Amino acid sequence: MLEMAGRVFAQHGFHDASMDEIAEAAGISKPMLYSYFGSKEGLYFAYVNQSYRELITGIDQAVAGAGPSPEAQLRAGTHAYYVYVGEHRHAFRVLFREMGDPGGELAPQRLRLARRVGASIEEIVRAAEARPWTPAHIAALAEAWLGAARSIADWWLDHPELSAEAVSDMLLDFGMAGIRGLCHPLPAQPA
Amino acid sequence: MLEMAGRVFAQHGFHDASMDEIAEAAGISKPMLYSYFGSKEGLYFAYVNQSYRELITGIDQAVAGAGPSPEAQLRAGTHAYYVYVGEHRHAFRVLFREMGDPGGELAPQRLRLARRVGASIEEIVRAAEARPWTPAHIAALAEAWLGAARSIADWWLDHPELSAEAVSDMLLDFGMAGIRGLCHPLPAQPA
Amino acid sequence: MLEMAGRVFAQHGFHDASMDEIAEAAGISKPMLYSYFGSKEGLYFAYVNQSYRELITGIDQAVAGAGPSPEAQLRAGTHAYYVYVGEHRHAFRVLFREMGDPGGELAPQRLRLARRVGASIEEIVRAAEARPWTPAHIAALAEAWLGAARSIADWWLDHPELSAEAVSDMLLDFGMAGIRGLCHPLPAQPA
Amino acid sequence: MLEMAGRVFAQHGFHDASMDEIAEAAGISKPMLYSYFGSKEGLYFAYVNQSYRELITGIDQAVAGAGPSPEAQLRAGTHAYYVYVGEHRHAFRVLFREMGDPGGELAPQRLRLARRVGASIEEIVRAAEARPWTPAHIAALAEAWLGAARSIADWWLDHPELSAEAVSDMLLDFGMAGIRGLCHPLPAQPA
DNA sequence: AATGAATGAGGTTTCATTCAT
DNA sequence: GATGAATGAAACCTCATTCAT
Numbered sequence: 001m002l003e004m005a006g007r008v009f010a011q012h013g014f015h016d017a018s019m020d021e022i023a024e025a026a027g028i029s030k031p032m033l034y035s036y037f038g039s040k041e042g043l044y045f046a047y048v049n050q051s052y053r054e055l056i057t058g059i060d061q062a063v064a065g066a067g068p069s070p071e072a073q074l075r076a077g078t079h080a081y082y083v084y085v086g087e088h089r090h091a092f093r094v095l096f097r098e099m100g101d102p103g104g105e106l107a108p109q110r111l112r113l114a115r116r117v118g119a120s121i122e123e124i125v126r127a128a129e130a131r132p133w134t135p136a137h138i139a140a141l142a143e144a145w146l147g148a149a150r151s152i153a154d155w156w157l158d159h160p161e162l163s164a165e166a167v168s169d170m171l172l173d174f175g176m177a178g179i180r181g182l183c184h185p186l187p188a189q190p191a
Numbered sequence: 192m193l194e195m196a197g198r199v200f201a202q203h204g205f206h207d208a209s210m211d212e213i214a215e216a217a218g219i220s221k222p223m224l225y226s227y228f229g230s231k232e233g234l235y236f237a238y239v240n241q242s243y244r245e246l247i248t249g250i251d252q253a254v255a256g257a258g259p260s261p262e263a264q265l266r267a268g269t270h271a272y273y274v275y276v277g278e279h280r281h282a283f284r285v286l287f288r289e290m291g292d293p294g295g296e297l298a299p300q301r302l303r304l305a306r307r308v309g310a311s312i313e314e315i316v317r318a319a320e321a322r323p324w325t326p327a328h329i330a331a332l333a334e335a336w337l338g339a340a341r342s343i344a345d346w347w348l349d350h351p352e353l354s355a356e357a358v359s360d361m362l363l364d365f366g367m368a369g370i371r372g373l374c375h376p377l378p379a380q381p382a
Numbered sequence: 383m384l385e386m387a388g389r390v391f392a393q394h395g396f397h398d399a400s401m402d403e404i405a406e407a408a409g410i411s412k413p414m415l416y417s418y419f420g421s422k423e424g425l426y427f428a429y430v431n432q433s434y435r436e437l438i439t440g441i442d443q444a445v446a447g448a449g450p451s452p453e454a455q456l457r458a459g460t461h462a463y464y465v466y467v468g469e470h471r472h473a474f475r476v477l478f479r480e481m482g483d484p485g486g487e488l489a490p491q492r493l494r495l496a497r498r499v500g501a502s503i504e505e506i507v508r509a510a511e512a513r514p515w516t517p518a519h520i521a522a523l524a525e526a527w528l529g530a531a532r533s534i535a536d537w538w539l540d541h542p543e544l545s546a547e548a549v550s551d552m553l554l555d556f557g558m559a560g561i562r563g564l565c566h567p568l569p570a571q572p573a
Numbered sequence: 574m575l576e577m578a579g580r581v582f583a584q585h586g587f588h589d590a591s592m593d594e595i596a597e598a599a600g601i602s603k604p605m606l607y608s609y610f611g612s613k614e615g616l617y618f619a620y621v622n623q624s625y626r627e628l629i630t631g632i633d634q635a636v637a638g639a640g641p642s643p644e645a646q647l648r649a650g651t652h653a654y655y656v657y658v659g660e661h662r663h664a665f666r667v668l669f670r671e672m673g674d675p676g677g678e679l680a681p682q683r684l685r686l687a688r689r690v691g692a693s694i695e696e697i698v699r700a701a702e703a704r705p706w707t708p709a710h711i712a713a714l715a716e717a718w719l720g721a722a723r724s725i726a727d728w729w730l731d732h733p734e735l736s737a738e739a740v741s742d743m744l745l746d747f748g749m750a751g752i753r754g755l756c757h758p759l760p761a762q763p764a
Numbered sequence: 765a766a767t768g769a770a771t772g773a774g775g776t777t778t779c780a781t782t783c784a785t
Numbered sequence: 786g787a788t789g790a791a792t793g794a795a796a797c798c799t800c801a802t803t804c805a806t
Contacts, residue, residue, distance in 0.1 A: 015206035019780060029788050040780065136353075140346050140361050147342025148335035155334040159327065170331050177372020178365040210797065220771050225798065397588040401776065411792050416777065518732065522743050525728040526721035533720025537713050544709075552713050556751040563750020592801060602767050613801065
């Protein structure tokens with residue numbers, strides 16, 4: 001039932017999606033929606049929350065099956081992200097295209113995602129035996145990674161001929177090189 | 192006068208910003224807003240459009256003064272981006288946090304930004320004498336770059352103690368290394 | 383419920399009647415009006431349309447019960463017209479005083495009225511074995527008949543002491559004489 | 574200058590005609606309109622009043638030049654009415670199609686018209702040496718005459734190929750026969 | 765004298781939300 | 786328990802009307 005809500009939210013955005021349309025699409029009556037979710041925001045939250053959970057679960061499983069190498073874990077997690085996006089276009093639209101600033105109650109979910117990426121980055125850095133980075137630096141890079149991931153996924157929506165693996169690799173090749181380059185900066189940069 | 196509109200749009204988002212509030216914040220009456228901009232969408236468009244123009248102008252000037260090296264140009268442009276964001280928080284919020292998919296008439300502006308980044312990347316690759324990339328690959332990386340830039344800027348809003356230069360460098364060091372790494376991939380990658 | 387709408391429309395005219403007032407007069411809320419009729423124009427149309435239908439139905443029944451003589455039919459129809467006006471002052475005001483040129487969707491109703499009168503006139507002429515009239519002539523006379531009927535009804539509103547039969551006869555005596563006179567013009571007309 | 578106001582009023586009706594449009598059509602500024610006419614209603618009144626005056630003046634002159642016969646006078650006045658309508662379509666639309674119930678201040682003008690017709694009818698009846706009619710009867714017939722005239726003029730707008738004389742004669746032949754018939758009713762009417 | 769610029773007041777319309785059945 | 790019917794509140798927008806230049 002959240003399924004249909006997500007579809008409508010993805011299509012029209014939060015504000016232009018009317019409870020009437022959602023109720024009709026879900027095949028139930030409006031008062032039912034209210035009895036289950038309390039309000040429009042409640043419904044939205046329920047949908048976004050569930051989607052986040054699914055996404056994170058998918059990533060968790062992929063990471064868990066990826067062996068001990070932090071780099072392999074980041075690769076697996078990123079790949080899982082794109083697999084999820086590929087299979088849940090609506091959810092991606094609602095989660096990442098709709099609102100830049102997730103309403104207070106959703107912030108934790110987004111934070112978990114960022115922390116996860118940050119943790120991977122940190123371990124990679126440590127494994128590379130480079131000088132350690134500040135937490136802020138790592139957090140910023142994790143955000144950058146997620147932003148790049150989001151944008152490539154966005155771009156993917158208009159280039160559906162590519163596989164999840166292909167787009168995942170685009171991000172990974174770029175991002176991994178970036179991290180490695182930060183670990184061992186080249187001695188001289190010609191301006 | 193667009194100034195105040197932007198402030199309100201940034202605070203509440205397009206939908207929850209009421210013309211009443213904008214008019215009051217701007218110190219004029221609602222009919223004036225309509226006489227100048229025709230509609231709420233017209234006002235929004237005017238603000239976003241002007242902001243985009245300022246941002247792009249800033250980037251253009253920085254790039255023009257950066258010498259012939261494509262890498263230096265990308266650095267300069269990226270730096271200008273953060274300078275603009277630092278000085279126009281409201282505009283940044285409205286331009287990049289509000290809507291994932293800019294309404295039809297605004298698409299060209301966003302496209303110009305992406306093309307600009309893509310062009311820089313392409314030249315860097317060519318200068319590195321690496322094997323050329325497909326246009327799709329370049330476009331995707333340009334989007335990734337912008338997405339990372341957006342996210343770091345977003346993160347910056349919550350860490351205002353950093354200078355524009357510092358955050359700019361974070362993106363640049365990471366991104367440049369990524370591009371360079373893609374040009375000359377390391378021979379072996381331990382999985 | 384259209385009842386009250388008609389009352390308000392009759393009193394203020396279409397433009398100066400506010401949906402607020404109609405809703406209050408009808409004892410329901412504005413959104414109900416919109417849920418039933420879609421828009422102010424929809425409400426207006428519904429009222430006018432229903433009124434036209436009632437009027438025409440009344441005339442039809444009277445004509446059907448009037449025997450085969452075309453003159454008797456015209457008398458009966460005209461009488462029914464005044465009976466309706468007498469019992470539906472508001473409807474008359476809205477139908478015939480408000481707008482000279484009924485909006486596109488209402489034109490057919492008015493046309494039916496005019497055609498009906500024209501048909502009666504034509505048969506009377508034919509029965510009188512006068513030389514036939516052109517369709518344009520008949521159409522113009524039908525309009526004249528309706529215009530005279532409307533004006534007498536209008537005048538009746540300020541002279542409510544008369545019965546429907548009395549005013550009906552005024553029109554009929556005058557109009558019938560006019561038609562008959564046209565059928566058999568007097569040989570000489572002193573200028 | 575009233576000329577243009579009339580044009581706009583005729584085209585859009587009183588309510589949908591905006592002062593902006595009238596001012597622009599007249600080539601002056603809105604504050605000028607207000608300085609001359611005080612309000613929208615004032616402007617409307619000025620236009621309608623002037624038009625009525627012109628119409629009545631035209632009728633007066635025609636009647637004055639028509640000789641002593643009351644019937645000839647009615648013919649001349651009616652003809653003048655159609656001449657005026659033919660030459661002032663806009664004025665006709667505003668005077669007779671717009672509002673069934675002329676705002677208080679305009680009632681006298683319309684009344685003068687009705688009285689004039691009523692007086693002619695009365696004299697014709699007297700000249701015919703028929704039994705006199707009640708004032709109410711005469712007033713009603715005068716209204717009927719005007720209503721028929723209005724409707725035929727209305728119909729004329731859609732049949733502009735006819736001359737003013739032709740449509741005028743249609744009304745006169747019918748109406749005169751009606752009056753004469755009322756003076757000397759036929760002895761028997763076959764039902 | 766003449767106007768561009770400004771506004772107060774009010775209209776239609778839409779929804780998230782809740783009764784009464 | 787489930788819903789059709791109902792509504793309060795507010796949004797956008799327009800226009801007759803006036804002020805300050």
